[in-house]
Amino acid sequence: MVKIFFSGSIRGGGKYRASYLRVLDFLQSYGEVISEHFEPGNAPASGEGVDDAAIYARDVRWIGEADLLIADVSQPSIGVGYEIALAESLGIPVLALYDSRAENPLSAMIAGNPRIPVLRYASHAELWPMLDAALVSHAVSRVKKF
Template identity: 40%
Template structure:
Protein backbone atom coordinates (compact mmCIF):
# COMPACT_ATOMS: atom_id res chain seq x y z
CA UNK A 1 0.00 0.00 0.00
CA UNK A 2 1.29 3.45 -0.92
CA UNK A 3 0.44 6.07 1.71
CA UNK A 4 0.61 9.83 1.21
CA UNK A 5 1.17 11.60 4.53
CA UNK A 6 0.45 15.33 4.60
CA UNK A 7 1.52 17.70 7.36
CA UNK A 8 2.37 21.37 7.64
CA UNK A 9 5.79 22.39 6.36
CA UNK A 10 5.77 26.10 5.62
CA UNK A 11 2.70 26.70 7.81
CA UNK A 12 4.68 25.70 10.92
CA UNK A 13 6.98 22.88 11.97
CA UNK A 14 6.03 22.63 15.65
CA UNK A 15 4.65 19.11 15.06
CA UNK A 16 7.62 17.64 13.12
CA UNK A 17 8.41 15.08 15.85
CA UNK A 18 4.73 14.09 16.02
CA UNK A 19 4.68 13.66 12.22
CA UNK A 20 7.72 11.37 12.49
CA UNK A 21 5.90 9.20 15.05
CA UNK A 22 2.79 9.01 12.85
CA UNK A 23 4.90 8.15 9.81
CA UNK A 24 6.59 5.35 11.79
CA UNK A 25 3.14 3.92 12.59
CA UNK A 26 2.02 4.22 8.96
CA UNK A 27 5.16 2.48 7.68
CA UNK A 28 4.00 -0.71 9.40
CA UNK A 29 1.16 -0.78 6.86
CA UNK A 30 2.86 0.30 3.66
CA UNK A 31 5.23 2.69 1.96
CA UNK A 32 4.96 6.32 3.05
CA UNK A 33 5.73 8.27 -0.12
CA UNK A 34 6.26 11.50 1.80
CA UNK A 35 8.31 10.37 4.80
CA UNK A 36 10.42 13.53 4.50
CA UNK A 37 7.50 15.49 6.05
CA UNK A 38 8.54 14.02 9.40
CA UNK A 39 12.12 15.31 9.24
CA UNK A 40 13.00 18.44 11.17
CA UNK A 41 15.08 19.86 8.31
CA UNK A 42 12.69 19.26 5.41
CA UNK A 43 12.89 22.83 4.09
CA UNK A 44 16.69 22.79 4.20
CA UNK A 45 16.71 19.47 2.34
CA UNK A 46 14.47 20.91 -0.38
CA UNK A 47 16.84 23.86 -0.75
CA UNK A 48 19.91 21.59 -0.78
CA UNK A 49 18.60 19.62 -3.75
CA UNK A 50 17.58 22.93 -5.31
CA UNK A 51 13.90 22.12 -5.91
CA UNK A 52 11.79 24.99 -7.16
CA UNK A 53 8.27 25.49 -5.83
CA UNK A 54 6.94 24.12 -9.14
CA UNK A 55 9.12 21.01 -8.85
CA UNK A 56 7.93 20.42 -5.27
CA UNK A 57 4.30 20.87 -6.39
CA UNK A 58 4.67 18.51 -9.35
CA UNK A 59 6.57 15.87 -7.34
CA UNK A 60 4.03 15.95 -4.52
CA UNK A 61 1.08 15.69 -6.91
CA UNK A 62 2.74 12.73 -8.61
CA UNK A 63 3.03 10.99 -5.21
CA UNK A 64 -0.53 11.98 -4.32
CA UNK A 65 -1.88 10.54 -7.55
CA UNK A 66 0.07 7.29 -6.94
CA UNK A 67 -1.10 6.90 -3.34
CA UNK A 68 -3.71 4.35 -2.34
CA UNK A 69 -4.72 6.39 0.73
CA UNK A 70 -4.03 9.84 2.17
CA UNK A 71 -3.45 10.54 5.85
CA UNK A 72 -3.19 14.21 6.80
CA UNK A 73 -2.36 15.72 10.18
CA UNK A 74 -4.49 18.87 10.11
CA UNK A 75 -4.05 20.35 13.60
CA UNK A 76 -1.66 23.05 12.33
CA UNK A 77 -3.54 24.95 9.60
CA UNK A 78 -1.73 24.70 6.27
CA UNK A 79 -2.73 25.89 2.80
CA UNK A 80 -0.68 23.09 1.26
CA UNK A 81 -2.29 20.34 3.32
CA UNK A 82 -5.75 21.73 2.56
CA UNK A 83 -4.90 21.75 -1.14
CA UNK A 84 -3.64 18.16 -0.97
CA UNK A 85 -6.76 16.99 0.86
CA UNK A 86 -8.96 18.73 -1.71
CA UNK A 87 -7.12 17.13 -4.63
CA UNK A 88 -7.26 13.70 -2.96
CA UNK A 89 -11.02 14.01 -2.43
CA UNK A 90 -11.49 15.11 -6.06
CA UNK A 91 -9.51 12.06 -7.18
CA UNK A 92 -11.69 9.89 -4.90
CA UNK A 93 -8.78 8.77 -2.73
CA UNK A 94 -9.63 7.56 0.79
CA UNK A 95 -8.67 10.42 3.12
CA UNK A 96 -8.16 10.34 6.88
CA UNK A 97 -7.48 13.60 8.72
CA UNK A 98 -5.95 13.51 12.19
CA UNK A 99 -6.80 16.38 14.53
CA UNK A 100 -5.93 17.19 18.15
CA UNK A 101 -8.99 19.00 19.56
CA UNK A 102 -7.05 20.62 22.41
CA UNK A 103 -5.11 22.79 19.94
CA UNK A 104 -5.42 26.55 19.62
CA UNK A 105 -6.94 26.12 16.14
CA UNK A 106 -10.48 24.99 15.34
CA UNK A 107 -10.75 22.43 12.58
CA UNK A 108 -12.03 23.90 9.32
CA UNK A 109 -15.60 23.07 8.36
CA UNK A 110 -14.22 22.29 4.90
CA UNK A 111 -12.49 19.27 6.48
CA UNK A 112 -14.88 18.29 9.28
CA UNK A 113 -17.95 18.88 7.11
CA UNK A 114 -16.71 16.84 4.16
CA UNK A 115 -18.45 13.46 4.06
CA UNK A 116 -15.58 12.06 1.95
CA UNK A 117 -13.06 12.67 4.74
CA UNK A 118 -12.69 10.53 7.87
CA UNK A 119 -11.70 12.75 10.82
CA UNK A 120 -10.01 11.08 13.77
CA UNK A 121 -9.54 13.17 16.90
CA UNK A 122 -6.64 12.14 19.11
CA UNK A 123 -4.16 13.26 21.74
CA UNK A 124 -1.12 11.07 21.03
CA UNK A 125 0.00 8.91 18.08
CA UNK A 126 -0.32 5.75 20.17
CA UNK A 127 -3.84 6.79 21.16
CA UNK A 128 -5.02 6.90 17.55
CA UNK A 129 -3.09 3.92 16.25
CA UNK A 130 -5.93 1.36 16.37
CA UNK A 131 -8.40 3.72 14.63
CA UNK A 132 -5.80 4.60 12.02
CA UNK A 133 -5.06 0.91 11.48
CA UNK A 134 -8.78 0.24 10.97
CA UNK A 135 -8.94 3.05 8.37
CA UNK A 136 -5.94 1.64 6.49
CA UNK A 137 -7.23 -1.94 6.60
CA UNK A 138 -10.64 -0.89 5.30
CA UNK A 139 -8.97 0.61 2.22
CA UNK A 140 -6.36 -2.06 1.56
Protein backbone atom coordinates (compact mmCIF):
# COMPACT_ATOMS: atom_id res chain seq x y z
CA MET A 1 0.00 0.00 0.00
CA VAL A 2 1.30 3.45 -0.94
CA LYS A 3 1.90 5.81 1.97
CA ILE A 4 1.01 9.41 1.15
CA PHE A 5 2.08 12.31 3.35
CA PHE A 6 -0.23 15.24 2.81
CA SER A 7 1.16 18.68 3.61
CA GLY A 8 -0.76 21.94 3.90
CA SER A 9 -0.49 25.10 5.93
CA ILE A 10 -1.87 24.37 9.39
CA ARG A 11 -1.34 27.50 11.43
CA GLY A 12 -1.76 29.97 8.58
CA GLY A 13 -4.07 28.04 6.28
CA GLY A 14 -7.29 27.80 8.23
CA LYS A 15 -9.35 28.92 5.26
CA TYR A 16 -8.08 25.89 3.32
CA ARG A 17 -8.93 23.34 6.02
CA ALA A 18 -12.19 22.24 4.36
CA SER A 19 -10.34 21.86 1.05
CA TYR A 20 -7.58 19.83 2.72
CA LEU A 21 -10.17 17.48 4.22
CA ARG A 22 -11.76 16.95 0.78
CA VAL A 23 -8.36 16.20 -0.74
CA LEU A 24 -7.56 13.82 2.11
CA ASP A 25 -10.85 12.02 1.56
CA PHE A 26 -10.00 11.66 -2.14
CA LEU A 27 -6.48 10.39 -1.38
CA GLN A 28 -7.68 7.61 0.92
CA SER A 29 -8.72 5.50 -2.06
CA TYR A 30 -5.12 5.52 -3.31
CA GLY A 31 -3.26 4.49 -0.19
CA GLU A 32 -2.61 5.19 3.45
CA VAL A 33 -2.72 8.91 4.16
CA ILE A 34 -0.37 9.99 6.92
CA SER A 35 -0.56 13.58 8.02
CA GLU A 36 -1.50 15.86 10.88
CA HIS A 37 -4.73 16.80 9.13
CA PHE A 38 -5.99 13.24 9.26
CA GLU A 39 -5.52 12.21 12.88
CA PRO A 40 -8.51 10.71 14.66
CA GLY A 41 -10.91 13.49 15.54
CA ASN A 42 -9.28 15.82 12.99
CA ALA A 43 -6.75 17.68 15.13
CA PRO A 44 -7.26 21.46 15.38
CA ALA A 45 -5.93 23.31 12.35
CA SER A 46 -3.58 25.33 14.54
CA GLY A 47 -1.91 22.27 16.09
CA GLU A 48 -3.09 23.43 19.51
CA GLY A 49 -2.30 21.15 22.42
CA VAL A 50 0.58 19.41 20.66
CA ASP A 51 4.16 20.26 21.54
CA ASP A 52 6.11 21.78 18.61
CA ALA A 53 9.01 19.35 19.12
CA ALA A 54 6.59 16.42 18.99
CA ILE A 55 5.02 17.76 15.77
CA TYR A 56 8.47 18.12 14.20
CA ALA A 57 9.61 14.62 15.22
CA ARG A 58 6.36 13.01 14.11
CA ASP A 59 6.24 14.76 10.74
CA VAL A 60 9.91 14.03 9.98
CA ARG A 61 9.28 10.36 10.79
CA TRP A 62 6.13 10.26 8.67
CA ILE A 63 7.85 11.94 5.71
CA GLY A 64 10.67 9.39 5.97
CA GLU A 65 8.08 6.59 5.79
CA ALA A 66 6.15 8.11 2.87
CA ASP A 67 6.26 6.93 -0.71
CA LEU A 68 4.91 10.26 -1.91
CA LEU A 69 4.41 13.76 -0.50
CA ILE A 70 1.47 15.78 -1.79
CA ALA A 71 1.53 19.42 -0.73
CA ASP A 72 -1.16 22.01 -1.11
CA VAL A 73 0.90 25.14 -1.73
CA SER A 74 -1.98 27.58 -2.18
CA GLN A 75 -1.24 29.23 1.19
CA PRO A 76 2.45 30.14 1.69
CA SER A 77 3.93 28.22 4.62
CA ILE A 78 7.47 27.86 5.90
CA GLY A 79 6.53 24.47 7.35
CA VAL A 80 5.18 23.15 4.05
CA GLY A 81 8.30 24.40 2.26
CA TYR A 82 10.46 22.63 4.84
CA GLU A 83 8.51 19.39 4.40
CA ILE A 84 8.83 19.60 0.62
CA ALA A 85 12.59 20.18 0.85
CA LEU A 86 12.98 17.31 3.32
CA ALA A 87 11.06 14.92 1.07
CA GLU A 88 13.08 16.02 -1.93
CA SER A 89 16.36 15.50 -0.03
CA LEU A 90 15.21 11.97 0.88
CA GLY A 91 14.35 11.15 -2.73
CA ILE A 92 10.62 11.06 -2.02
CA PRO A 93 8.59 12.37 -4.96
CA VAL A 94 6.60 15.54 -4.40
CA LEU A 95 3.41 16.65 -6.08
CA ALA A 96 2.16 20.20 -5.50
CA LEU A 97 -1.45 21.35 -5.62
CA TYR A 98 -2.13 25.03 -6.24
CA ASP A 99 -5.52 26.72 -6.19
CA SER A 100 -5.33 29.26 -9.02
CA ARG A 101 -7.80 31.44 -7.09
CA ALA A 102 -5.34 31.81 -4.17
CA GLU A 103 -4.57 35.31 -2.92
CA ASN A 104 -0.81 34.71 -3.16
CA PRO A 105 1.15 33.78 -6.26
CA LEU A 106 2.78 30.37 -6.43
CA SER A 107 6.31 30.36 -5.00
CA ALA A 108 9.03 30.43 -7.65
CA MET A 109 10.87 27.75 -5.66
CA ILE A 110 7.99 25.38 -6.39
CA ALA A 111 6.98 26.60 -9.85
CA GLY A 112 10.59 26.63 -11.02
CA ASN A 113 11.57 23.20 -9.67
CA PRO A 114 11.52 20.72 -12.56
CA ARG A 115 11.19 17.80 -10.11
CA ILE A 116 7.91 19.05 -8.62
CA PRO A 117 4.85 18.76 -10.86
CA VAL A 118 2.22 21.37 -10.00
CA LEU A 119 -1.46 20.68 -10.47
CA ARG A 120 -3.17 24.06 -10.88
CA TYR A 121 -6.89 23.97 -10.28
CA ALA A 122 -9.83 26.34 -9.82
CA SER A 123 -12.23 23.79 -8.33
CA HIS A 124 -12.12 20.33 -6.83
CA ALA A 125 -14.06 19.05 -9.84
CA GLU A 126 -11.14 20.23 -11.96
CA LEU A 127 -8.53 18.83 -9.55
CA TRP A 128 -9.86 15.26 -9.19
CA PRO A 129 -9.07 14.01 -12.73
CA MET A 130 -5.59 15.58 -12.67
CA LEU A 131 -4.84 14.14 -9.24
CA ASP A 132 -6.22 10.75 -10.26
CA ALA A 133 -3.96 10.67 -13.33
CA ALA A 134 -0.90 11.61 -11.25
CA LEU A 135 -1.64 9.02 -8.59
CA VAL A 136 -2.36 6.26 -11.09
CA SER A 137 0.88 7.10 -12.87
CA HIS A 138 2.77 6.94 -9.56
CA ALA A 139 1.14 3.63 -8.56
CA VAL A 140 1.91 2.06 -11.93
CA SER A 141 5.53 3.18 -11.97
CA ARG A 142 6.11 2.61 -8.22
CA VAL A 143 9.44 4.34 -8.64
CA LYS A 144 10.36 7.35 -6.58
CA LYS A 145 9.91 9.73 -9.50
CA PHE A 146 7.05 11.25 -11.44
